[in-house]
Each structure stands twice: as structure tokens, then as C-alpha cells.
Amino acid sequence: MDVWLPEPGSLERPIYLSLAEKVVEALQAGKLAEGARLPTHRELSFRLKVSAQTVSRAYEELARRGLVTSSVGRGSFVKHSLDKPAYPHSPERSETSIDLSILKPVSDSTHLEHMRRVLQDLAVDLPLTNFFSFRPNNALARHRSIGVDWLRSYGIEVDERNLMVTNGATPGMTLALMSVLSPGSTLLSEEIGHHTLNPLATYLGSKLHAVKIDSEGICPDSLEQACLEHNARALFIMPGPISPTVSVMSNGRRAEIAEIARRHGLFIVENDPLGALVDRGLLSFVELAPERTFYITSLTKSLMPGLRTGYVVVPSSLIPAITNRSLVTTWMATPLIAEIASRWIEDGTAKGLIDWQRKALAERHKLAAELLGGVQYLSHRQSLHIWLPLPKGHTEDGFVANARLRGVGVARGSAFTLSQHAQPPAIRISVGSTRPDELRRGLEIISAMLTEEPEPILHRL
Template identity: 30%
Template sequence: MTTWLPDIEQGHGPLYARIADQIEEAIGNGTLPAGTKLPPQRNLAFDVGVTIGTIGRAYGIVRERGLVSGEVGRGTYVLDHPESRPPEQSDPLTTSLSGTRPLIAPAGKLRFDSTAAPDIGQGDILAQLLGDISREHHGDIASYARNFPDHWFEAGSQWLARGNFRPGPETVVPTLGAHAAVVAVISAVTSPGDRIAFETLTYSQISRSAGLIGRRIALVESDEFGMRPEDFERVCAQQHPKLAFLMPGAQNPTVAVMPLDRRQAIADIARKYGVWLVEDNLYGSMTGDPLPLLMELAPERTFLVGGLSKSVAAGVRGGWVACPPHFSQRIRVAHKMVSGGLPFILAELCARLVLSGSASVLRNRGAEEIGAREALAREIFTGFDFNSHPKIPFFWLKLPEPWLSGTFKQAALQEGVLIDDEDEFKAGRSDRVFHRIRVGFSSPTERSEVRRGFEILRRLLDSGRAGYDSFD
């Protein structure tokens, strides 16, 4: 085994990326020749003064680059490459924006890192609707969406409705999915340098997108019921965010549902400090959450976002945002600027799915499949601490000792299963450690694949110290 050590002061980007780059450089220049055993993760972490999770992620990167191989029970070894190649330095911006997922998912793995709508035979309905659109609008589908017909807005009004609440079509903007809707709102109502408030754990691709366009991040503490009002007020008073992003109906990744008194408190604080609210209701609309929306409690400052990719069909990345009075035109222009515009065929397909009732039918069928898979999770992971919901396609699992989130993710990858560690959902730098993973289960086509993936993860959890040591 080598005595080589990386110099963590050298290089750019996060520590794990620097270490991975230095391992690759050492392999390329012969310092770590083929067959060399890399130091055990715990030893290297101690020697260079970083966490085991950091070393685990670095080792995972060089495995993905095809430079080393982890052998269960033996360790990690440098592979023999007939031709050396110059080290591939990681781009700091790319590293900071990409999260902990590989840019391109490795082939042949079970995908438990996705929460898109399950495959329930949507293809037939989509083919029928797309055929109808092609026949009726053969000129429009070959061009830009120059006109926005009224039924596109009516469809959004209908899809975003809840109970007795229904936004007026005049407040609705059709968008290229929920993500584009949120980025359009951030772009339209805040300026570079402004702070955006996020829960410590959230759908972090929004926070990364906000950072990319020059907004700063303000972290707000949360608990089992979502964002804590007292900490939100502290952040508002001290850091003066212009906007807050929340998922009160069903939070990703924690599955938390915010109670009514807390929603009211958040709305009151936002009104007191003049903070805009973005309410992402993608998962909330799937649960049938009966509580009032933030938009009902603070309609003058809340943007309500919804879409179809999580509940209807993964490939139909269409959505809508309902705006406060007189803001729809501004958001529509901002959306065009940040997304490039909405294709006619997508907007028309989304509208027909909703207005024909097909979207609701598919959402209900998807909910049945998700419920069966969630019941399977409760069966297989009995005895473990995790949060789930019968209509949400993921669960948030607490890892037993001695597992760390990043280390378990790498162990699962070695066993052929892709999952998300907790760092994937951190909106910014935080000292908090949760020792949790998110397991999404809607991507596998068959329930047998879901069972197989769950059983692999269960075996890893049960392996305890032995499984942990095997990835040194």
C-alpha cells in the first residue's frame, strides 16, 4: 500500500474534487502505478484532516473515471491502463453546480436517484394526443409558439386548483416545466446580489440555478414540519432576503408536510418583511394535501408552481406558475428570456392532457403504482427510521451506525444502485449532518426491479461495520 498523500491546499473547487484530481495526476505521472492499493479511506481522511465522506466522494470520482477499482474486502487499486493520458482537471464552476450526481449516470445501474412519474403506459395516450396535434396544427408545430391560445392558461388554472381555490387564468403563465418557472420568477423579482432564502435541505438545483445568475443564498433551519418560522424571521431581519423558496405540501427530500399554523406564520413573516414566496407544489398536488396553499394565505406575494413531469409523464416537462396580481406579464417575459421560449407542441400537449382529463387519470394511476412501491419499501425496510408517504415516489432514510451518507452512496454504487446522499439536497454550505439518504423508486420499469434494488440496499444496511470496512 502506498504512502502517497494529496496536498489539499493545491487545486480548485471542493476538497473531494481536488483530491480526485491529484489521484488522477499521480496515476498519470507514475507516482501511483498500476496495482497500487490506495490508502484506506479512514486512514487518508485522518492523515489529511478531512472527513471520511470527502475521501469517499473523491474515490468515487476516480472510480467513475475508470482509474481505480474497489474490490470488496480488499480495498481500492489503481487499474492498469495501456496508455496514460493527461489528468483531466475538473472545472470549478461545473463542480459547484453539478451537485453530487454524475453528469452522465453510469450505464447498467438501478436508478433510485430519480423521482419522475413512473411508467404506467402513458405512451398510448401521448401518441394519440401528439397525432391529433400534428394533424390539426401541422404548421404550428414546425414553428415558434407565436400565439398563446386561451386554453393554455385555462389548463394551468385547472391544474393548479385545489379544493375551493383556483387561480384566475389571467394570472397563469405556461412554462417549460416547474424548474424554469421558478428560475423565471427569481430572475423577474430579484436582482444580482439579492439573497434567496432556502431550507437547509431542499431541491438544491434551484439554489444552484439562483447562484448561477448571481443571487446569494440564505439558509433557514427546518424540522419535521418544514421551515421554522422563528428562524425564517431571524434570517429576514438579519439577511434581508428578497424571496423564499418552499415546498409546504410535501417537501423534497424530507417528505415533511407543513401544518396550517406554520404556513400562516410564514405568510405573516413574509408580509412583514416584504419577502416574495415561491410555493413549489409538485409533490403537494400528488398527496391531495387539504391544507390551504401559501398562495391562499398570501396571494399578493406568492407564486404557485406546478407541472406534469412528476405526476403524469417524465418526458412531458411542461408546467405553469400562478402569479400575484399584475405580475403574469413580467414572468412571461422573464420565462422567455431564461428558457428560450415554450415550444408550441409541448404547451398544446400539456393543455390537452389537462383539459381532456387524461392528466388526472394518469396521475391517479401513477399514485396507485407509487403506493404499491412505497408499501414495498415499508415491508423491506421495517425496523429502520425513514419518512415516506403513499403518494410520494421517494423516502428519506436515516442511516444506522457506522454509515455516513456519502460512504453509503458509494457502497450502493458498487452494488449497482444509484441513490442520493444528503449533500445533493444542501442549498448551501452547512455544518449540519443528517446521516440520511434519499431513495427514489419511480424510475425502475418493473416492481421486481424495485424489490431487487430495495433488497440490495437492505443488505448493505444490515452489513454494518463489515460493509463499511469493505470500501476502504
């Protein structure tokens, strides 16, 4: 079989990115399949009259996108086809010096000082069950009780028997869906929603059907229709400002959705990782329909990225199911991290950091409003990001690529699209992932790009 080669003289500047795009075009046209061998650096350098360093940078770019894998002595091969899911955020090793693509709370020396202090305390009086117990009920009993207090602090009352401690919201989300979905069943969710939902449903042997949204989130009429047309088993929903489009669902809409779920026998998986960070006043689905709702929250996105402790409120009828699935996947949450979270909740550190986070986010949203004045975007005073629809003429791929060339990473809106229908081009910009000076510089670059003529380069990053 012939090794694929791009046409000589077809490359534009920057050469390495243009070469990477030629590989992408070949994938899109079916000229390269998964597992296909790419030309060697030396061969491509000779054929295209470019430096070996340029070829190397192009292959590194393709590897960054998750499309190519290389090994010494064997060469470079196509790793993934383009129809496989891609993460919206930039990888850990990225050329971008200002990463506004990944969703994180604001963190600074305050958080480090609290962590150093609690680790010093743990060295003196760490409970033996954290190290020596191998039974989840023994190791996590106290942590579960404190979790109940934490949820109560922002208005959610739950029986301790219905609460599970997890290593963050993502494991909780996985366990909940494992407990209610069966092969061939359908999971419903927002048409612009959680970027890991599509592959997760696939891994569980289920289908994902996207439901139309408006400014409040899922539309009741569209949900009703989806329930009538599909073998729907569960609804995954993000009714708060964690949703990509920062939509916040009103109490009236929540009540409508809960009634539809009850009428059609749907379980509800409510993802609320911001938890106590967001001012309350809105009812949780676990309050509206406790018999069918999994409520998921965590401290990771509201307090500190590395504090991977989450809480899942489980419907009473499904406690045995989710307990068994937890045992066969993770066994139990990491007791040491859960102990840190519990101590911070007990001694008031967690509440103090929540108050600190709210002020920090308010300042950052004020900065965004200042630098993006006149630009239409969606935000919430306690959201970790803003959703920015792109002006006419701009494409997501072109905008994201050119932002990265200027040292700024942003997330492509289409990474959150769960439906088969194209959505208006947009980008997600994290406001908490960098220092204030970096955020300012990143927003200045984005603001300038919005007023420029769009550059018609590049396809998918």
C-alpha cells in the same frame, strides 16, 4: 511543475476506486488544483504497477463525478474543485443497474400507449398556431386557459392573466427568482431543500441563507430571525412531500409563514411539482398571500417525465417582470408539448394517469414498508421518494459508494443540504424510477447493508 502521483503501494481493493479516491484526497489537500494535468494512463500504470485498464476505469470514475475531463492528445485534467455543487442523482451512463437516485414518477406501457395515441391525433389536427405562431400570447392562449382549469381541479383558483405556461417547474422556478432577486439580495430557503438552489442563487448574484427546519418544514421563529438579520428579498419553499425530508407543512404553520413574509416584505416562491398528485386539504401560499406568491407546478413529476409542461401563478404586480424575463430566456414554452398536456387535461387522460400514479405509488410504498421493516425512515403515500437517516457508524459517502458497487444508485442526503452546518447522514431513495422487480431488489440490498458493519472506504462520489 511536477505532475502529481499517488504513493505506490497505497491502493486498496477495488483498485480503480481506491485510485480515484487518491485523486479526491489530493484535491482536498490542495495538492491538485482546478486545471491541473493528471499523469497519463501509461505513466500511472507503470509507476503503480497496475494495468492500464485499471487507470482508465479510475479516470472514468472521476469523469463520472464531474471532477476530470480528458481529450485525445492532451491528456486528463482536473475539471472541478470539490466545493462546486454536485448532482444528487447518478449520471445517465452509470454502472448501477438499479437507479434509485433520480426522482421520477412511475411509468410503464400505459404512458407509452397514451403518448402514441395523442401523437397520432396531432398528425391529423395539429393547430396551426403550434407551428406557425411566434407570439407567445397567440400560441399559448388556449394552453393557459386549460392550465387554469387544471389548477382549479385540485383547489387552486387563479385568473388566467396571472398564469404562465413553462417547460416544467425548473424554468418556472428560475423565472420567478429572476423576477424578485437583485444582486446582493438574500434568498431564504429550507436548510435541507432544492439541490439546484445554491448555484442558481449564485448565478443571479444573490446570497442563499438556509433556515432551520423541523418535521413540518421551515420553523417560523428561525424565519423571523433570518428576516431581521439579512437583506432577505424572497423565500423559496417546498411545503409538500416533494421536499427531501418529505415534510408536509400544516395549515397553521403555512399561515404563520405567510404572515411573516407579509410583515417583512418577502416574496414567496412555492414549489409544488407534484400538484394534483397529492391529496388536497392544505392551503397553498398562493391562497394565503396571493399578492406576493409565485406558485409553481408541473406535469413532469406527476404524470410523465418527458411531459415538460409547467404552470406558474404570478403575483399581479410582477406579471410584466416575469413576462420580460421569459422572453429573454426561453421566449415561450414549447407549444407542441403544451398541446399534448392540454389535450390530456381536456379529455381526462391526465386525471386518469394521476389516479394510476397514486395507486402505483401506494403499492411501492407498501413494498418499502415491507422490505425496510424496523428501519426508521420518512415517507408520504404520494411522495416519489423516501428519506432514510443512516444508522450510527455509516457515512453517506461510504454507503452510497458501496451501494453502487452492488449495482444500486441512491442519492446522498448532503446533496440537498443548503446550510453550512453538517446534517445527520441520510440517503434519498426514489420509489418511482424503476420497475417493481428492480425496486424490490434495490431495497433488499439497501436493507441488508443497513444491518452490516459500515465499510470505511471512499470519500466523495
